[in-house]
Amino acid sequence: MEALVTPQWLADALGASDLKILDATWFLPDTGRNARAEFEAAHIPGAAFFDINAIADASSPLPTMLPDAEQFARQLGALGVATGDRIILYDNAPHHTATRAWWMLRAFGIDAALLDGGFARWVREGRPVETGPATPAAAIVAVEPNPLRIRSLDQVRANLTAHAEQLVDARSPARFTGEEKETRPGLASGHIPGAANIPYSAFFNADGTWKHPASLRQLFEDEGVEVERPVIATCGSGISAAVIVFALHLLGHPAALYDGSWVEWGAHPDTPKATGAA
Known part of the structure; x- marks a missing residue:
């Protein structure tokens, strides 16, 4: 799988059992925008919400710091990601925050790809969207920290x-x-x-x-x-x-x-x- 995929590639792959789509939209605190609420209002079919604020080291005084391996594996598995899955990340944020989720996955030895143009391009091309919260079945994913x-x-x-x-x-x-x-x-x-x-x-x-x-x-x-x-x-x-x-x-x-x-x-x-x- 290439590091960047097009909306057409993703549309053709929708429904595959090994495909996991993660919305990693994140906004600065002072923007007044709520990433999870926007996800529930509209997201790519089958996507789960990768919460950058929550998948972080809560013990650190610094914001959104990388968590430890145990926490990351547990939270990623809760999003339905299993070892060996093909992972596609996207966002609808001005800071292109799917790259942060991509780096986090790579920091734990997991490959992933980005949707080129993100959610905005998906919508612009008239692709289907879903509403409501995601309820993925929990899975087990192996992680290998890469310092x-x-x-x-x-x-x-x-x-x-x-x-x-x-x-x-x-x-x-x-x-x-x-x-x-x-x-x-x-x-x-x-x-x-x-x-x-x-x-x-x-x-x-x-x-x-x-x-x-x-x-x-x-x-x-x-x-x-x-x-x-x-x-x-x-x-x-x-x-x-x-x-x-x-x-x-x-x-x-x-x-x-x-x-x-x-x-x-x-x-x-x-x-x-x-x-x-x-």
């Missing part, structure tokens, strides 16, 4: 000296430079020193589909990022950084994600912060 997919604060800080990996920040230019002040209390403005800035929105066409691989490569090269060298993706809270990881996956190069991202780095009193352009 190569994740970076911690200490690892990112050590990299500032080692320079073994390139840092790429998916936030807007205004947040990256510090021109736009952070609203979270106690959070500094700016970026991790040495990071390049490629806003997550740059990876998509106007209709929400992914850009051609040649264009994706050019985005990295224009910012001095060598796609053949290791990359750590970062953002505000580890959500949109997954767009960078998936873009590099489309180019055949695995990347890591700094899960704490700026909400952790920017709040830590001992981490260096930079402002201005990269």
Whole structure:
């Protein structure tokens, strides 16, 4: 299965016993939108709701952090996903949050694909939708944590000296430079020193589909990022950084994600912060 599938591919596959469709829509808290309510109002037939807020480490003071393997396997199994299933992820969110769910699955050794263009394209093409909550039959899914997919604060800080990996920040230019002040209390403005800035929105066409691989490569090269060298993706809270990881996956190069991202780095009193352009 390719990393990106079209609505036609998914429509042809609907009803297959090994096909699991997960809606990973997520919104920032201040948007006033409710992802679960929107799922229940309309979703792709047979889909279950992958709740990024709930499938997270509740013991962490940081938002939406990756849970441990036991919790992830239990919650993914509750969505009806079994070992060996073909998993298709989609969303209807401006931050393209299905990439976060994709990265979470990859962090636990599970392959999945994204619906190119997401729910908006599915609806635009006149495809069928369902309403109401999903009630999947629970299944058992095996997970295998892959630490190569994740970076911690200490690892990112050590990299500032080692320079073994390139840092790429998916936030807007205004947040990256510090021109736009952070609203979270106690959070500094700016970026991790040495990071390049490629806003997550740059990876998509106007209709929400992914850009051609040649264009994706050019985005990295224009910012001095060598796609053949290791990359750590970062953002505000580890959500949109997954767009960078998936873009590099489309180019055949695995990347890591700094899960704490700026909400952790920017709040830590001992981490260096930079402002201005990269």
